[in-house]
Amino acid sequence: MEKVKFEIEVPVHASPNMLYQYISSPSNLQEWFADKVNSRGKVFSFIWEDTEELAELVIKKSGERVRWKWIESKEDDSFFEIKIQVDPLTNDVSLIITDFADDEDEVEEAKQLWENQIDELKNTIGA
Numbered sequence: 081m082e083k084v085k086f087e088i089e090v091p092v093h094a095s096p097n098m099l100y101q102y103i104s105s106p107s108n109l110q111e112w113f114a115d116k117v118n119s120r121g122k123v124f125s126f127i128w129e130d131t132e133e134l135a136e137l138v139i140k141k142s143g144e145r146v147r148w149k150w151i152e153s154k155e156d157d158s159f160f161e162i163k164i165q166v167d168p169l170t171n172d173v174s175l176i177i178t179d180f181a182d183d184e185d186e187v188e189e190a191k192q193l194w195e196n197q198i199d200e201l202k203n204t205i206g207a
Contacts, residue, residue: 083158083180086187089165090198091174092206096164099173102201103162109182112201124148135160156180175201 092099102108106117106124116127122137135148137160147161158180165174175198181190201207 083153083156084184085158085180085189087176087178087189088176088191088194089176091172092198092207093204094173094202094205096143096166096173098205099164099175101166102205103161103175104140104146111112112204113197119136123151153180 092151102112104152106119109126110117114126114128114131116125119137124135124137126133126135134151136147136151137146138167139145139147139161143164145161145163149159153159159188160179161177163178165176166172167174177198179190179194181187
């Protein structure tokens with residue numbers, strides 16, 4: 081089944097350098113993204129309550145973006161990415177989230193989940 085790609089942009093009042101720490105390091109991801117985050121090399125373990133999901137780190141550009149590929153989704157082109165974007169005119173900072181939903185019906189729910197996670201990040205860093 082073909083997954084549905086979606087993207088959301090969320091403004092965040094924080095420095096790109098601080099944001100990068102919160103999207104790239106397991107200990108900081110654990111503060112807002114998942115209950116527990118571990119990494120062994122390029123494989124990250126994300127734990128929510130009793131569920132563990134494994135993802136491979138496929139892109140890590142310092143200060144810019146982090147992309148993971150869920151291990152269980154090896155057969156498709158899906159991934160999830162958190163990218164920091166700075167507007168060249170206003171210097172406004174946003175996070176661009178790219179992710180995939182299983183079907184069109186799940187896109188809105190997935191976007192809402194990401195927005196809730198980003199709100200949690202904002203609370204964590206005081207943005």
